Amino acid sequence: MKKIFLLIAISGLFFQAHKSYGQSKIDSLISTLKTAKEDTNKVNTLNALSDKLWRMGEYDSARNYALQAQALAEKITLSPSKNKGWPKGLGSSITNIGICYYLQGNYPNALTHFFKALAIDEEIGFKKGVASLLSNIASIYKEQKKYTEALPYYFKALKIMGEIGNKKGCASILANIGTIYVYQKNYSKAIEQYFTSLKIRKEIGDKQGIADCYSSIGTVYGNLGDRNGEYKNYLNSLKVYEEVGNKERIAMSYVNLGAVSTQLKKTKEAYKYLSDGLSLAKEIGHKDYIKESYSSLAALDSATGNWREAYLHRKLFVIYGDSLLNEENTEKTVRAQMNYDHDKKEQAAKLEQEKKDVIAIEEKQKQKIIIWSIISGLLLMLVFAGFMWKRWQITQRQKIVIERQKAIVDQAYYTLDEQKKMIEEKQKDILDSIHYAKRIQTALITSEKYIKRNLGRLMKDV
Numbered sequence: 001m002k003k004i005f006l007l008i009a010i011s012g013l014f015f016q017a018h019k020s021y022g023q024s025k026i027d028s029l030i031s032t033l034k035t036a037k038e039d040t041n042k043v044n045t046l047n048a049l050s051d052k053l054w055r056m057g058e059y060d061s062a063r064n065y066a067l068q069a070q071a072l073a074e075k076i077t078l079s080p081s082k083n084k085g086w087p088k089g090l091g092s093s094i095t096n097i098g099i100c101y102y103l104q105g106n107y108p109n110a111l112t113h114f115f116k117a118l119a120i121d122e123e124i125g126f127k128k129g130v131a132s133l134l135s136n137i138a139s140i141y142k143e144q145k146k147y148t149e150a151l152p153y154y155f156k157a158l159k160i161m162g163e164i165g166n167k168k169g170c171a172s173i174l175a176n177i178g179t180i181y182v183y184q185k186n187y188s189k190a191i192e193q194y195f196t197s198l199k200i201r202k203e204i205g206d207k208q209g210i211a212d213c214y215s216s217i218g219t220v221y222g223n224l225g226d227r228n229g230e231y232k233n234y235l236n237s238l239k240v241y242e243e244v245g246n247k248e249r250i251a252m253s254y255v256n257l258g259a260v261s262t263q264l265k266k267t268k269e270a271y272k273y274l275s276d277g278l279s280l281a282k283e284i285g286h287k288d289y290i291k292e293s294y295s296s297l298a299a300l301d302s303a304t305g306n307w308r309e310a311y312l313h314r315k316l317f318v319i320y321g322d323s324l325l326n327e328e329n330t331e332k333t334v335r336a337q338m339n340y341d342h343d344k345k346e347q348a349a350k351l352e353q354e355k356k357d358v359i360a361i362e363e364k365q366k367q368k369i370i371i372w373s374i375i376s377g378l379l380l381m382l383v384f385a386g387f388m389w390k391r392w393q394i395t396q397r398q399k400i401v402i403e404r405q406k407a408i409v410d411q412a413y414y415t416l417d418e419q420k421k422m423i424e425e426k427q428k429d430i431l432d433s434i435h436y437a438k439r440i441q442t443a444l445i446t447s448e449k450y451i452k453r454n455l456g457r458l459m460k461d462v
Helices: 019-034 040-055 059-075 087-103 107-124 127-143 147-163 167-183 187-204 207-223 227-244 247-263 267-284 287-303 307-325 327-444 448-461
Strands: none
Touching: 019 040, 040 059, 040 087, 059 087, 087 107, 087 127, 107 127, 127 147, 127 167, 147 167, 167 187, 167 207, 187 207, 207 227, 207 247, 227 247, 247 267, 247 287, 267 287, 287 307
């Protein structure tokens, strides 16, 4: 079977520069590390160096730097209240370790690290990392021929990449979904996914991605029996991979070109491609490509009648095939999935418990607030009641004073009234006496006219 490109980078991309530029960048990062402080910047530098190295096929060195990044990220505590290290740097370093294991065909270890990094990225809400890790996990299931398990992870990853507007990531995942359809022999859907991916990559100018699409399209042509179309696309992709200096992709292209050259009966060319592919696969420690190289060499030897070499290469193919897909590895993979599910459930339960604890604390706070509000209200009521009691006492005292003053005034008014009555009675008595005396006087005193009249009469009589 010809090898199809598999996306496995946390960023959704592969290194897109010339090999010499890549090496100069690596040298620059190594130089930066010499004077770097033990902080988040150093973690980023270590992760960047690991990333560059595995893209160049230097898997052991890449894993070594990723392990250093992991150790430092675990030590760094950004918040005194959360002694969990630096999650983002930790997730990136664990992802890089998983990628190295994957590219070397160690699927159980790769899957374990991917699930561990996924839990971290999900917890901190790092959507890009989550999408890439879901894609990586799907790629491992794809390698193990668990296609129905791989597709849901790819579609989840595609949805998240679309949400965050990562066109490059969408293009890569579409290509991987196309690969699943190839394995399921659904070539019409596979072609549809590849061309959709190719269109996006042309829009964004993703040269490496375009080469990957050509490589995958070449595989579909091969399955459809179009050997010339297959050969042409593989050759075009090889040229680009050589330009960017990606050893892993070059090895893959050599194996693919060797296989199709065998079909086209280009024997010398086929031996050259397969020999180069095997050498490079061994150099970078890529067991999967070593396995495919031996398989294609066995087919080529059989086609040329070299039965001894065909038997040897077939035996080596079986050995490497078993090392990748034996029962122990499958069991480890299942265990890694179960551990992840268990950890995820535990994390969910922990989060649920933390949520309940927060709610309980909030309820206690509310109860405290209510209790203190009631106490404060009662205290205010007591203060108000005390104030009202004081006011009532003052009012009562004022009322007593007023009543006493009123009593005094009433007594004075009564006394004055009695005195007035006495005065009025005395005044009446006096007036009565005067009137009486006046009547007596009036009675006793004869008027002047009467005297003159009677005196004159008397005078006449005399």
